[in-house]
Amino acid sequence: MQAGESVSTTTRNALRSAALGASLIALLGACQGAAVRAQAPSIHEPEPAAASVTQTQDFAGAQQVGAGPHRYRFVLEDTHSGEPAANRPYALSHRSTDLPFVASTKKVYQGVTDALGRTAVFAFAEAVPADGWVLRERFGSGEMGEQLVMTDPAHRALSGIDYELVICGDPPTIYRGTTDADGLAGYAATSTATKVKLRPAFATLLVGDEEPADPVAEAKAQLRDAVEWCAK
Incomplete structure (x- = not known):
């Protein structure tokens, strides 16, 4: 399991024991603080932690969003490989500063990286605290949204964990990724x-390092379960 190699045996065993009951359910867009029901302590909705965000000073030829002398640009890195995530949908927000160019109540800017994994250039009238940026991959689009985080039972963030994210659209979609x-x-x-x-x-x-016996059958079963869950 490449994405989980850095996870300790103790943490992996704890996740195995909680996995069958571990899920988090949120209602997107019901209100700014969406109603959330946690079925197990290993996953919860956080106040976003200070994310590890890579900035670049290469502003040449980039789309600029906002106005002002203080400019910022970021590189989205693939959470599995660590390489720049080219042409990837992303979401950008800040823990303590509202983005003035975002009208959504969620205050999250949505864009797509360029061929080098770089975002647009974001301009502000005043300097923005460096430690509050939160940049991550985005699944889907629209003004309504939610940010979820995976933690251990002591609420310590778990990085490098493969996950499945079910969004009940029409039709329901299962997205897969690795936590940052x-x-x-x-x-x-x-x-x-x-x-x-x-x-x-x-x-x-x-299963650990073993591949599923029938990946196609498993994928169909997971999609069928997602459709049934979304219909409830």
Whole structure:
């Protein structure tokens, strides 16, 4: 299991024991602080931690969003490989500063990286605290959304954990990814109020390094379960 190699045996065993009951269910867009029900302590909705964000000073030829002398640009890195994530949908926010160029109540800017994994250039009238940026991959699009994080039972962020994110659109979609250095999953965005569920990738946690006996059958079963869950 490449993405989970850095996770200790103790942590992996704890995840295995909780995996079958571990999921988080949120209602996207119901209100600014969406109603959340945690079914197990290993996953919860956080106040975003200070993310490890890579900045670049290469502003040449980039789209600029906002206005002012203080400019920022970031590089989205693939949470599995660590390489720049080219042409990847992303979400950007700040823990203590509202982004003045974002009208959404979620205060999250949504864009797509360029061929080198770089975001747009963001300009502000005043300097923005460096330690509050939160940049992550984005799944879906729309003004409504939610950010989820995976932690251990002591609420310590778990990085490098494969996950599945179910967004109940039409049709329901299962997104897969790997948590970042702060335990964040990808940002779930929708245009209408809907449900979303985050869970560890069960096959990885329960089988370890072994591949599923029939990956296609497993994928079909997971999609069928997602459709049934979304219909409830």
